[in-house]
Amino acid sequence: xxxxxxxxxxxxxxxxxxxxxxxxxxxxxxxxxxxxxxxxxxxxxxxxxxxxxxxxxxxxxxxxxxxxxxxxxxxxxxxxxxxxxxxxxxxxxxxxxxxxxxxxxxxxxxx
Amino acid sequence: xxxxxxxxxxxxxxxxxxxxxxxxxxxxxxxxxxxxxxxxxxxxxxxxxxxxxxxxxxxxxxxxxxxxxxxxxxxxxxxxxxxxxxxxxxxxxxxxxxxxxxxxxxxxxxxxxxxxxxxxxxxxxxxxxxxxxxxxxxxxxxxxxxxxxxxxxxxxxxxxxxxxxxxxxxxxxxxxxxxxxxxxxxxxxxxxxxxxxxxxxxxxxxxxxxxxxxxxxxxxxxxxxxxxxxxxxxxxxxxxxxxxxxxxxxxxxxxxxxxxxxxxxxxxxxxxxxxxxxxxxxxxxxxxxxxxxxxxxxxxxxxxxxxxxxxxxxxxxxxxxxxxxxxxxxxxxxxxxxxxxxxxxxxxxxxxxxxxxxxxxxxxxxxxxxxxxxxxxxxxxxxxxxxxxxxxxxxxxxxxxxxxxxxxxxxxxxxxxxxxxxxxxxxxxxxxxxxxxxxxxxxxxxxxxxxxxxxxxxxxxxxxxxxxxxxxxxxxxxxxxxxxxxxxxxxxxxxxxxxxxxxxxxxxxxxxxxxxxxxxxxxxxxxxxxxxxxxxxxxxxxxxxxxxxxxxxxxxxxxxxxxxxxxxxxxxxxxxxxxxxxxxxxxxx
Ligand code: SF4
Ligand code: SF4
Ligand code: SF4
Ligand code: SF4
Numbered sequence: 019x020x021x022x023x024x025x026x027x028x029x030x031x032x033x034x035x036x037x038x039x040x041x042x043x044x045x046x047x048x049x050x051x052x053x054x055x056x057x058x059x060x061x062x063x064x065x066x067x068x069x070x071x072x073x074x075x076x077x078x079x080x081x082x083x084x085x086x087x088x089x090x091x092x093x094x095x096x097x098x099x100x101x102x103x104x105x106x107x108x109x110x111x112x113x114x115x116x117x118x119x120x121x122x123x124x125x126x127x128x129x
Numbered sequence: 130x131x132x133x134x135x136x137x138x139x140x141x142x143x144x145x146x147x148x149x150x151x152x153x154x155x156x157x158x159x160x161x162x163x164x165x166x167x168x169x170x171x172x173x174x175x176x177x178x179x180x181x182x183x184x185x186x187x188x189x190x191x192x193x194x195x196x197x198x199x200x201x202x203x204x205x206x207x208x209x210x211x212x213x214x215x216x217x218x219x220x221x222x223x224x225x226x227x228x229x230x231x232x233x234x235x236x237x238x239x240x241x242x243x244x245x246x247x248x249x250x251x252x253x254x255x256x257x258x259x260x261x262x263x264x265x266x267x268x269x270x271x272x273x274x275x276x277x278x279x280x281x282x283x284x285x286x287x288x289x290x291x292x293x294x295x296x297x298x299x300x301x302x303x304x305x306x307x308x309x310x311x312x313x314x315x316x317x318x319x320x321x322x323x324x325x326x327x328x329x330x331x332x333x334x335x336x337x338x339x340x341x342x343x344x345x346x347x348x349x350x351x352x353x354x355x356x357x358x359x360x361x362x363x364x365x366x367x368x369x370x371x372x373x374x375x376x377x378x379x380x381x382x383x384x385x386x387x388x389x390x391x392x393x394x395x396x397x398x399x400x401x402x403x404x405x406x407x408x409x410x411x412x413x414x415x416x417x418x419x420x421x422x423x424x425x426x427x428x429x430x431x432x433x434x435x436x437x438x439x440x441x442x443x444x445x446x447x448x449x450x451x452x453x454x455x456x457x458x459x460x461x462x463x464x465x466x467x468x469x470x471x472x473x474x475x476x477x478x479x480x481x482x483x484x485x486x487x488x489x490x491x492x493x494x495x496x497x498x499x500x501x502x503x504x505x506x507x508x509x510x511x512x513x514x515x516x517x518x519x520x521x522x523x524x525x526x527x528x529x530x531x532x533x534x535x536x537x538x539x540x541x542x543x544x545x546x547x548x549x550x551x552x553x554x555x556x557x558x559x560x561x562x563x564x565x566x567x568x569x570x571x572x573x574x575x576x577x578x579x580x581x582x583x584x585x586x587x588x589x590x591x592x593x594x595x596x597x598x599x600x601x602x603x604x605x606x607x608x609x610x611x612x613x614x615x616x617x618x619x620x621x622x623x624x625x626x627x628x629x630x631x632x633x634x635x636x637x638x639x640x641x642x643x644x645x646x647x648x649x650x651x652x653x654x655x656x657x658x659x660x661x662x663x664x665x666x667x668x669x670x671x672x673x674x675x676x677x678x679x680x681x682x683x684x685x686x687x688x689x690x691x692x693x694x695x696x697x698x699x700x701x702x703x704x705x706x707x708x709x710x711x712x713x714x715x716x717x718x
Binding site: 070 | 473474475479480481483484485502503505506531532533534535537539540543545548552657659662665666694697
């Protein structure tokens with residue numbers, strides 16, 4: 019019940035035992051360079067889709083690593099696959115391939 | 130009636146082959162989309178058919194394009210194809226002259242030396258015997274070359290010869306044995322009855338000195354006929370299916386049938402038209418720089434044909450088009466590769482709903498400038514284009530200055546056509562609402578898709594073409610300087626869209642352009658292509674390093690390209706020579 023007109027944030031505790039790491043395992047196998055990410059956010063800063071809407075590829079990668087895939091399923095289709103993020107990344111993460119690999123996972127594991 | 134049981138294997142083989150081919154081609158053609166079948170009907174009785182016949186003569190028989198790439202290889206292919214063709218034609222004429230009738234069974238000409246009693250002469254019999262021997266000796270020489278090629282492929286200017294399956298090796302052996310078998314059969318007959326000319330006659334006399342020819346000759350003819358029959362039966366399931374299929378492909382291509390987005394019967398025909406000449410192996414930078422040796426069209430198409438798993442090979446390709454430009458059969462290699470990439474997207478109302486249309490421009494500008502996503506990472510290109518527009522006093526509007534939308538091609542080259550289509554439609558609306566007459570883009574990737582996949586009714590130009598036009602119209606003040614430049618033509622621009630002359634003109638007018646062997650459609654890929662999702666960043670860097678090395682060898686002051694992605698990719702690895710976009714060179718001059 020929301021009596022006060024503002025929300026209380028959901029709890030941000032991460033339960034590593036119950037979260038779903040399946041997508042992460044799949045993606046890391048196909049795109050090992052994901053391990054190199056330092057979460058600098060360069061990919062998001064240059065993102066074509068991110069300029070038009072709230073879409074944050076750095077966050078989606080982070081969610082995947084935490085095993086929280088719900089938001090990925092809801093958001094991923096906003097990416098245009100333009101590839102700008104690969105060129106920006108200072109760590110050589112193949113972000114575009116990571117996105118494709120996530121897409122493939124989602125397609126093959128339709129709920 | 131001339132008949133003997135030994136002609137049976139040949140005749141049965143030939144008939145089976147012909148029936149099989151007719152059924153197969155009919156099935157494939159029936160699977161074409163309607164529009165392509167209409168094109169066939171229209172093209173059938175037009176000049177295009179004559180053009181096709183000429184092309185078949187030049188390519189399927191003379192192998193003129195392979196000749197241009199590699200003369201020894203060309204000679205080898207030519208002796209086989211043209212030699213066999215001549216043997217059949219002259220054999221047929223000879224048999225008709227002898228028999229004074231056009232109607233004799235097909236085997237009669239093939240086994241003429243068996244049926245024709247040598248002592249009986251007819252008009253020109255000596256000449257015919259000489260010609261037939263001459264052609265046969267050419268063929269035998271060709272086989273010799275082929276055998277040598279198998280063992281020493283270096284001599285043919287090729288790093289490697291195509292790897293074969295055991296089945297293909299069997300068929301290859303049968304093919305190689307056919308002409309030696311003919312030679313033996315004819316010499317044996319000549320040794321017994323006389324006849325033949327310099328080759329078979331002399332050989333016959335020689336064999337007669339130590340072999341019991343009377344016992345062997347009949348068996349030799351059986352062998353010859355059986356080898357022919359066996360070859361015909363094996364042909365449809367071997368690489369030699371390319372012989373009839375290439376002919377069919379040339380007709381269909383000239384009648385206007387196109388490789389579309391789907392993999393269909395036309396793709397199958399092209400897949401089967403590949404002669405496995407192996408030319409595409411040596412043009413591929415994945416082979417030369419990364420030592421990847423299973424993805425080049427020759428192997429990829431073979432996987433398609435043999436229904437082996439091709440999912441990795443389908444994605445492991447830069448779509449640079451270097452192989453397509455070199456392929457002597459002219460197969461649409463990029464389009465076929467793309468047609469095998471699965472669509473991973475599911476399009477709903479929500480897809481890209483966040484892209485809002487732009488308001489209609491009140492006073493439309495003449496030119497709409499679309500920089501492209503990648504250009505926003507190379508602000509130098511955008512700045513230069515703005516300078517050029519200002520210098521030439523062009524009234525322009527910048528479509529994707531803020532909040533640009535991707536052109537859709539990056540989705541499309543992953544096979545995601547459905548999502549790509551949504552992006553394309555959104556973008557097209559935005560471009561159209563600008564009301565401009567010319568669309569200028571800085572990115573060859575956008576340029577290609579604007580031209581091929583959008584339905585824009587305005588003129589579409591890449592900035593190289595646009596600058597060239599401004600220079601020709603004298604709208605841009607020019608200062609030629611002493612800068613030594615080489616031009617790296619981006620894959621999507623040169624091979625992809627055929628823009629070759631414009632950038633060269635421009636560079637020649639503003640700098641000292643050094644010609645290279647990689648000019649125009651021979652350019653190298655920068656390695657940054659979005660089309661390849663298999664190789665990793667180290668491999669991309671390797672390709673890019675090799676490309677930079679190749680262009681730097683001409684000792685330019687600057688490597689000039691015309692694509693933001695190429696500029697970024699090459700710029701990362703080129704440490705000693707700067708990499709610039711052609712717009713930057715023009716703006717600075
Ligand atoms: S730019 Fe690269 S390192 Fe930085 S957050 Fe994105 S993927 Fe990670
Ligand atoms: S590929 Fe997707 S995530 Fe990367 S910059 Fe383009 S829109 Fe953003
Ligand atoms: S694809 Fe073309 S170049 Fe490659 S082997 Fe086949 S015919 Fe030769
Ligand atoms: S398109 Fe380029 S990368 Fe792909 S096979 Fe051909 S030459 Fe190799």
